[in-house]
Amino acid sequence: MNKIIAIFALTLLVGCNTENVDTTPTNPTEEAMYFPPNDGNVVWETKSLSSLGWHSNAVQPLVDYLTLKNTKSFMILVNGRIVMEYYLNGHTATTPWYWASAGKTLTATVTGIAQDEGIININNKVSTYLGTGWTSAPLAKENMITCKHLLTMTSGLDDSLGDDVSPANLQYKADAGTRWAYHNVYVKLQDVIAQASGQTWTTYFNTKLHDKIGMTGGAWIQQDGLSVYWSTTRNMARFGLLALNKGKWNNTTVVSEIYFTDATNTSQNINLAYGYLWWLNGKTSYHLPQSQIQINGTLIPNAPSDMYAALGKNDQKIYVVPSKKMVVIRMGDAADSVNMALSSFDDVLWQKINALY
Numbered sequence: 434m435n436k437i438i439a440i441f442a443l444t445l446l447v448g449c450n451t452e453n454v455d456t457t458p459t460n461p462t463e464e465a466m467y468f469p470p471n472d473g474n475v476v477w478e479t480k481s482l483s484s485l486g487w488h489s490n491a492v493q494p495l496v497d498y499l500t501l502k503n504t505k506s507f508m509i510l511v512n513g514r515i516v517m518e519y520y521l522n523g524h525t526a527t528t529p530w531y532w533a534s535a536g537k538t539l540t541a542t543v544t545g546i547a548q549d550e551g552i553i554n555i556n557n558k559v560s561t562y563l564g565t566g567w568t569s570a571p572l573a574k575e576n577m578i579t580c581k582h583l584l585t586m587t588s589g590l591d592d593s594l595g596d597d598v599s600p601a602n603l604q605y606k607a608d609a610g611t612r613w614a615y616h617n618v619y620v621k622l623q624d625v626i627a628q629a630s631g632q633t634w635t636t637y638f639n640t641k642l643h644d645k646i647g648m649t650g651g652a653w654i655q656q657d658g659l660s661v662y663w664s665t666t667r668n669m670a671r672f673g674l675l676a677l678n679k680g681k682w683n684n685t686t687v688v689s690e691i692y693f694t695d696a697t698n699t700s701q702n703i704n705l706a707y708g709y710l711w712w713l714n715g716k717t718s719y720h721l722p723q724s725q726i727q728i729n730g731t732l733i734p735n736a737p738s739d740m741y742a743a744l745g746k747n748d749q750k751i752y753v754v755p756s757k758k759m760v761v762i763r764m765g766d767a768a769d770s771v772n773m774a775l776s777s778f779d780d781v782l783w784q785k786i787n788a789l790y
Contacts, residue, residue, distance in 0.1 A: 466758070467513035468674065468683040471647030477667070480514035482789070491788040492517070498785050502748075502768035502778060505530055506666035509786075510760040513674050520666075522765070529650065529663040530764045533745030534774055536662035537619060537710035539642065539672065541584055544622050544709070545680070545692035546641045552629040555580040562625040570605035577609040583619045584709040585700040592616040592723070596658035613703035615722035615773065619710060620660050634660075646671045646682045666764055673751045673760035676741070697741040697753075706732045712774065714740040722773035732775065735783035744774035761786065 469477040482489050496519055499507050505524035509517040520526055532539075547553045553562065559578050560567060568575045568590060582588045591606040592614035603618060623634040630637045635653055643651060648671055651664035675681075676697075680688035696709035699716065706712060706719035715738030718729045731738065736752065743751035747767040753760055768778035 464512045464758075466678065469513070469647065469671070471645075478514045480511055480516050482516065485511060485516065485790070487516075487789045491785070495785040495789065496521075498782070499763070502782075503766035504763060504768075505765035506762065507764075508666055508670050508760075508762040510670060510674060510677075512758045513677075515670075518666075524765075526667065527665060529652075529665055531654075531745075531749065532662045532664070532669065532743075533747060533749045535669075535743035535745035535749040535751055536660075537745075538676070538743040538751070539638070539662055540619065540622050541696055541710040542672075542675075542680070542688050542693075543626060543638050543642055544580065544584065545688040545696065547626045547629060547637075548692060549689050553580060553625060555584060559583065559621060559625060562628045563621065567600055567621065568603035568605070569600050570603065574605045574608065579609070580622060580625060581700075581709075582609045583622050584696075586613050586615055586619065586707060586710075587611070587701050587703065588614075588616060588618050590614075590616060590618050598658065610701070612725075613701060613707065613720055614725070617659060623660060642687060645685065645687050646675050648672070666762055669751060669764065670760060670762050673743075673753055673762060676743075676751070676753045677755065677758065677760050708741065710743075712742045712744050714738055714742065721775060733779045733783055735780045735787060744779075746773055747771060748776060748778055750779070 467478050482492070499519065500521050504521050506521065507517065507519045508515065524530070544553070544555065548555055556579055558576050559580055560576055565572060565575065568578070570590065574589070578588050587610050589605065589607040589609040589612055591604045594602050594604060596617040598618055598620055606612065626637055627634045638653070648664065648668040651662065651668055654661050654663055675687060679690045680686060680693040681690065697711050697713065698708055699705045699713060700708045704720040705716040706714070712732060714732045714736050716731060718727050719732045720727060733740070737754045737756055739756050740752055740754045742753065748763060748765060750761065750763040763782070768776060
């Protein structure tokens with residue numbers, strides 16, 4: 434039988450300060466936002482379901498579904514406080530797991546930080562920072578590609594050639610800005626930032642983002658041509674909380690709200706459900722990875738329309754819902770079959786989450 438560990442059973446394991454549990458009924462939209470201290474994952478205030486007026490009888494069906502669907506961890510934050518935290522299928526609070534493409538949003542955020550500091554401009558061509566020849570596209574076509582095109586998946590480079598981002602594998606398909614295609618070439622932004630800052634990508638990331646929001650451990654792992662971030666669930670939740678607060682952590686601006694607002698709104702007119710490496714709910718149409726077909730309707734019908742999300746292969750999820758002051762985290766193996774970002778699991782999961790309230 435799968436071992437289920439809920440937040441209220443985690444006191445000894447991760448030192449959660451359950452004395453801070455608030456059971457007073459509140460309106461989440463009026464309650465002050467909470468940020469866990471930047472001392473690792475030791476203290477994190479919690480919030481009871483009853484204080485939110487949520488339905489406790491909906492918890493077990495949700496947990497059963499998560500367990501059945503190969504979930505390793507699941508968290509819900511409201512106003513920064515932990516409402517639910519489960520570790521399933523042998524996973525633990527201290528075990529790192531991969532973010533897959535959900536980690537693209539880390540790169541998008543650090544790109545905004547670099548722009549805020551004036552060391553890059555996303556409207557500049559990529560070759561301003563990397564020099565020419567970083568692709569095998571004709572020079573005139575390569576020089577059309579800006580950093581913003583990498584953020585919005587509109588580089589025009591051929592997405593059918595796999596994840597290798599060596600120049601020989603980055604071939605011209607269409608003019609930049611005219612075609613949306615899910616492509617690993619976004620990772621060149623990490624090289625842009627390293628070049629512009631004079632630091633390694635990891636050093637800049639840790640100094641400007643990781644350390645400022647109290648993330649501990651975590652690592653960028655290079656595998657199969659991909660730069661993949663690994664961390665604990667709570668560290669993923671810290672980033673989700675930063676996203677909920679549009680780039681501000683406690684009273685410190687990590688990335689400007691202007692940039693973060695741009696990042697979480699439609700970034701081009703092809704895939705309306707895509708910002709700067711963030712997926713957007715509530716739009717009238719969307720494209721799926723590896724597809725040029727426009728699908729009418731909203732990305733995840735059962736999810737709140739104002740939700741934006743970091744979605745990764747095999748159902749790694751950060752859902753951010755401003756209207757509910759909510760962050761939802763899911764890590765694990767693929768719920769059903771291997772997928773690149775979105776899957777039918779998202780919609781059914783939100784049906785179960787909706788039943789909570």
